[in-house]
Structures are given as C-alpha cells and as structure tokens.
Amino acid sequence: MDQTQKNDDFSSARWTRPKRFDRNLVVIGAGSAGLVSAYIAAAAKAKVTLIEANKMGGDCLNFGCVPSKALIKSARVAHQMRHADHYGLEAVEPNVPFSAVMERIHKVIAEIEPHDSVERYTGLGVEVLEGYAKLIDPWTVEVVLNDGSTQRLTTRSIIIATGAQPFVPPIPGLAESGYLTSDTLWERLRDRPTAPRRLVVLGGGPIGCELAQSFARLGSEVMQIEMAPRLMMREDEDASALVEASMKADGVNVLTNHKAVGCGVNGDEKWIEVEHGSVRRRIGFDEIIVAVGRAPRLKGFGLEELGIKVDRVIETNQYLQTLHPNILAAGDVAGPYQFTHVAGHQAWFASINALFGDLKRFKADYSVIPWATFTDPEVARVGLSEAEAKEKNIPHEVTRFGIDDLDRAIADGAARGFVKVLTVPGKDKILGATIVGEHAGDLLAEFVFAMKHGHGLGKILGTIHIYPTLAEANKMVAGQWRRKHINGFLLSLLERFQTWRRG
Incomplete structure (x- = not known):
C-alpha cells in the first residue's frame, strides 16, 4: 500500500467526504504562493476562493522584499553623495x-499594491x-470574516500558503x-524625523545585513550582533568577507561570535548584554x-x-501533498527555502497537483534554486557553493574571475x-555559481538559465555579450575555464603547423 492510499484511508476513517463541493480549490494566504496558486486556478477555470486575514501581497509586498529594497535604494543614494x-x-x-525616506517606501508599496489587490x-x-x-475537516474550511460573520466552504482541494513571520528568540528582557x-519597523519608524541614533541589529543573515548597512548609510550608529563566527554563513567565506568589509567601511560595528x-532598561537607557567567550558586556541602544x-x-x-504533522514546516511529500492528498502546502510554510520566487515556483506544482492530481502529479523541482542578498556588494548564488561541495565530497573544479579586472566595473x-x-572535473557542466558585486542578482540569471537547460560554460563563452557591460564577467569566467582546459598536445601541433606554413 503506497502513502497516498494510507492517506486516503486515514481521511475516510474519521470524516465523511461531501458528495458535492462549493469550490474546486480554497487557498489560505495571499502572499506569493497563494496569489500564484489562485491565479493558476482561475486561469484553469476552476472555482477558487482565496482567503487572507491581513494584507494582500503578503510579507514580500508589505514587510519584506519591496520596502527593504526601497530602503536600500535610498541608502545607496546617500552613500553615493557621501x-x-x-x-x-x-x-x-x-x-x-x-x-x-519612510514615506517614499510606503509610496512604493502603494504603487505596487494594485498588482496584488482584491480588485x-x-x-x-x-x-x-x-x-x-x-x-x-479535509474538505471544509471555516472562515471568520473581518466583519465578524462566519462562512463555511466545502472544496475538493486546499492549499496552505500562510507564509512566515519573524522569529523572536527567548532573550530575557527583550520584550x-x-x-x-x-514586519513592524516600517510603521513604527514611519514618522521619525531622523534614523535611530543608536541601532542594534540582531542577526547576521541576509535580512540583518541588508538592514544594518542601510541604516548605517542613513545615519544610524549600527551595532550588528551575530552568534556565528562570520556574517552570511550560508555563503562562502570569500563572499561574506567582502560584504563584511564593505559594511565596516560604512560604519557598521560587526560583532561576530x-x-x-x-x-533591559535602566531609566531611559535600553541595553543588550552580549557574551563573547567568557566575557560579557552591555551595549546601549535606542532601537533594536x-x-x-x-x-x-x-x-x-x-x-x-x-x-x-507540523514541526519546523508542514510535512509534505514530493508533490507538496500533506497527510491528506487533497491538502497541499506551498511557500515558506512548506520549506525548504524561504524565498518569494521559490514560493511562486512551488505554487505552480501545488495548484496543478491540487486541480489535476487525480490525472497526473508533478514533483516539485528544486534542482536549480537561485537567491541573492542585496547588500552592497550584492551576493547571488545558484547551485553548489564551494564550501558545500567540499563538505559533501562532490568532485569539482573552481574557476574564478575577479570583477576588478572588468572594463565596465572599472568605469x-x-x-x-x-x-x-563550480564545474564537473574536466567538463564544462555547471554545478554552481556565486557572484559578488554590482548587480550580482541580475548577472546570475545567465547561470540559472544555463543550469536549468543543461548548457555548459562553453555555450556562455560562445554567446556574444555587449561591451562594455557587467554581464561580460560571465563570459570572462567561461574564458578562464577554457584556458585551463586547452589541450597542450594540440597546441604543440598547431605551433608546428604554423611554423611549417611560414616556410
């Protein structure tokens, strides 16, 4: 008996399946995964209901990607003036x-809002x-509407796309x-005439680094606290070292380890106590x-x-189905990645499997997942990092091109x-790529496309890139790989041939 059959038996043992359904699909959550799921269902002429308790567009539009990138742009302009x-x-x-600055951020949100609106x-x-x-039950959703009324819907399938929220560690005195x-800083700091004078940023991951650098550029004295030995632990050391150096140059006081x-609070003075080795000290702040x-x-x-089963995420199979095959999950709530673009990617599999899974199901594909951290410089990656390849004992070659040697970057x-x-030894097949530099997130797209469609570095080298652009860096690294793999014997034959041609 397969897992699906077990799931069906579990469902029928406790609940009675309706003979008819109000909906083909109910989607809970209107972030990236929920919006894409509802969009696909409507395009497939299914009767679909999308339920959202807070704001349409979810975290990315209202609290994450959109406001943070607007903040980063303002901070970057301030940096360039300086x-x-x-x-x-x-x-x-x-x-x-x-x-x-904060008002501009809210205007940006308002300008994008119609894309994700109820209307x-x-x-x-x-x-x-x-x-x-x-x-x-597995086919019934109860909705307590914001006006206080209650509604019950029956549906053939359900997609849980409820997203994620900031994790707040249990630090004594933090509350x-x-x-x-x-999630909260965009409203709480909205009317401040100046940036917080003394700001502590707790965390050295992508969100912490983006915010720490931006606030430092806008005038805050920033203290960034990270428990790990370095910032951005998911990236290679050479990448995180460049980001850390840039942040320190911007005035961020980085405290790793x-x-x-x-x-606590002493009168009007707020403080955080940190431990480094066996030494403790207190740091005053205005905001954290x-x-x-x-x-x-x-x-x-x-x-x-x-x-x-819910532990760190909702437990699903390869088709994004839960214990009950007609209930699926997508986005941050399903894992394994917390990226808006991955949530939208999962939504296609979840919605298609929810609507047509009885005919054919599709396994969620995580073979080529890109991401970027929008610090200055940006860090973008797809596939294996060098550290991961070493840790997993995956045979690989590393080819590297320094952007400091690129004409457009210099200009x-x-x-x-x-x-x-990273490539397969002796071959141009790409196992992973990391880019650190200006517009790294944009430049990575060429490697994402190549990996997705099985193209190697040879194809990139054989593609014309406009001069002078930053995109030439991709061709340059492909050229570096080619030079390392020139056949010495053939070269010697060529030399003899050319000598013979001269007479």
Missing part, C-alpha cells in the same frame, strides 16, 4: 529627512475573502525593552531590530486536529567582487 569624489564630483554629507484578483475570477481560515522586526544573553530568521505560520489553521567605480563557478 562618496561623490570617487566619481570626480564634490562629496557632500547628505541631509536625511528620515520620515521622507485585480476578483477581476481574474478569484473569490477573495478577508478573514481567518480554519480547516474543519520589556521593546524591539522591532522586519557574540551571543545575546539579555536585555531582531533579524535572526523567520518561522512559518503553522498555528490556528486546524492542521494538528487533522493529523497533519563604474564598482571594481570589486568576483564570479566563481
């Missing part, structure tokens, strides 16, 4: 009306309900001293941002009552970073 002499102009210390999705044929959803997260052990990671939203949806004053590619 270093205008690098471009032959007069450097000036920027006046930063912080409330205006747009209603126009696409999706029924949108604003309220809290709970599973009553009492008050803290910000990537420091563990936060307590917080907790950015140590995000935890999936798993509670309150009735999953446990249906026997669906732009952005001559730092590198492109590093």
Whole structure:
C-alpha cells in the first residue's frame, strides 16, 4: 500500500467526504504562493476562493522584499553623495529627512499594491475573502470574516500558503525593552524625523545585513550582533568577507561570535548584554531590530486536529501533498527555502497537483534554486557553493574571475567582487555559481538559465555579450575555464603547423 492510499484511508476513517463541493480549490494566504496558486486556478477555470486575514501581497509586498529594497535604494543614494569624489564630483554629507525616506517606501508599496489587490484578483475570477481560515475537516474550511460573520466552504482541494513571520528568540528582557522586526519597523519608524541614533541589529543573515548597512548609510550608529563566527554563513567565506568589509567601511560595528544573553532598561537607557567567550558586556541602544530568521505560520489553521504533522514546516511529500492528498502546502510554510520566487515556483506544482492530481502529479523541482542578498556588494548564488561541495565530497573544479579586472566595473567605480563557478572535473557542466558585486542578482540569471537547460560554460563563452557591460564577467569566467582546459598536445601541433606554413 503506497502513502497516498494510507492517506486516503486515514481521511475516510474519521470524516465523511461531501458528495458535492462549493469550490474546486480554497487557498489560505495571499502572499506569493497563494496569489500564484489562485491565479493558476482561475486561469484553469476552476472555482477558487482565496482567503487572507491581513494584507494582500503578503510579507514580500508589505514587510519584506519591496520596502527593504526601497530602503536600500535610498541608502545607496546617500552613500553615493557621501562618496561623490570617487566619481570626480564634490562629496557632500547628505541631509536625511528620515520620515521622507519612510514615506517614499510606503509610496512604493502603494504603487505596487494594485498588482496584488482584491480588485485585480476578483477581476481574474478569484473569490477573495478577508478573514481567518480554519480547516474543519479535509474538505471544509471555516472562515471568520473581518466583519465578524462566519462562512463555511466545502472544496475538493486546499492549499496552505500562510507564509512566515519573524522569529523572536527567548532573550530575557527583550520584550520589556521593546524591539522591532522586519514586519513592524516600517510603521513604527514611519514618522521619525531622523534614523535611530543608536541601532542594534540582531542577526547576521541576509535580512540583518541588508538592514544594518542601510541604516548605517542613513545615519544610524549600527551595532550588528551575530552568534556565528562570520556574517552570511550560508555563503562562502570569500563572499561574506567582502560584504563584511564593505559594511565596516560604512560604519557598521560587526560583532561576530557574540551571543545575546539579555536585555533591559535602566531609566531611559535600553541595553543588550552580549557574551563573547567568557566575557560579557552591555551595549546601549535606542532601537533594536531582531533579524535572526523567520518561522512559518503553522498555528490556528486546524492542521494538528487533522493529523497533519507540523514541526519546523508542514510535512509534505514530493508533490507538496500533506497527510491528506487533497491538502497541499506551498511557500515558506512548506520549506525548504524561504524565498518569494521559490514560493511562486512551488505554487505552480501545488495548484496543478491540487486541480489535476487525480490525472497526473508533478514533483516539485528544486534542482536549480537561485537567491541573492542585496547588500552592497550584492551576493547571488545558484547551485553548489564551494564550501558545500567540499563538505559533501562532490568532485569539482573552481574557476574564478575577479570583477576588478572588468572594463565596465572599472568605469563604474564598482571594481570589486568576483564570479566563481563550480564545474564537473574536466567538463564544462555547471554545478554552481556565486557572484559578488554590482548587480550580482541580475548577472546570475545567465547561470540559472544555463543550469536549468543543461548548457555548459562553453555555450556562455560562445554567446556574444555587449561591451562594455557587467554581464561580460560571465563570459570572462567561461574564458578562464577554457584556458585551463586547452589541450597542450594540440597546441604543440598547431605551433608546428604554423611554423611549417611560414616556410
């Protein structure tokens, strides 16, 4: 008996399946995974209901990707003004009306909001309900609407796409001293005339690094605390070292190997106590941002009552199905990656399997997953890192091109970073690529495409790249690989041939 049959038996043992259904699909959560799932269902002419308790667009639009990138842009402009002499102009210390910076961020959100709005999705044929959803049985969803009324829907399939929220570690005194997260800072700091004077950022991952660097560039005295031995532990050491050096140059005081052990308030003075080795010290602050990671939203949806296992994420099979095959999960709540683009990627598999799984199911494909951290310099990666390849004993070659040798990077004053590619020994098949530098997230797309469609470095080398562009770095690294693999015997034959041709 396969797992699906076991799941079906478990379902029928406790609940009675309706003879008819109100909907083909109910989607819980209107972030990236939920929006894409509902969109696909409507395009397939299914009757679909999308349920959202908070804001359409989810975390990415309202609290994450969009506002943080708007903040990064403002901070970058301030940095360029401060270093205008690098471009032959007069450097000036920027006046930063912080409330205006925050207002711009909210305008950016408002400009993008219509893409994810109730009106747009209603126009696409999706029924949108604003309220809290709970599973009553494998085919019934109860919705407590924001107006206080209650509605029950029966549906053939359900997709759980409830996203994630900032994880707040149990540090003694943290709640009492008050803290910000990537979800709350956009409103809490909205009306401040200046950036927080003394800011502690707790966490050295992508979110922590992006925020720490941005606030430092906008005038805050930033102290970044990370328990690990270095920032951005998921990336190779050479990549994180470049980012850390840049952040320190921007004035961020980076404390790695420091563990936060307590917080408190003495009068008007807030403090955090950190431990480094056996030494403890207290650091005063005006605001603290907790950015140590995000935890999936798993509670309150009735999953446990249906026997669906939830630990770190909702347990699913390769088809994104839970214990009950008609209940699927996608996005941060399903793991294994917490990226908006992966959530949308999973949504295709979840929605197709939910609507057509009785005919054919598709396994979620994680073979080529890219990501980027939008610090300055940016760090972007797809596939294996060098550290992962060594740790897993995967045979590989490393080819590296320094962006400091690229004409356009030199002209732009952005001559730092590198492109590093891992390949199968003796072959040009790409196992992974890491780019550190200006627009690394954009430049990575060529390697993502190549890996997805089985193209090697030879294909990249044989492709014309516009001169002068940063994209030439990709061709340059392919050229480096080719030079390392020239056949010496053939070269000697060529030399003899050319000598013979001269007479």
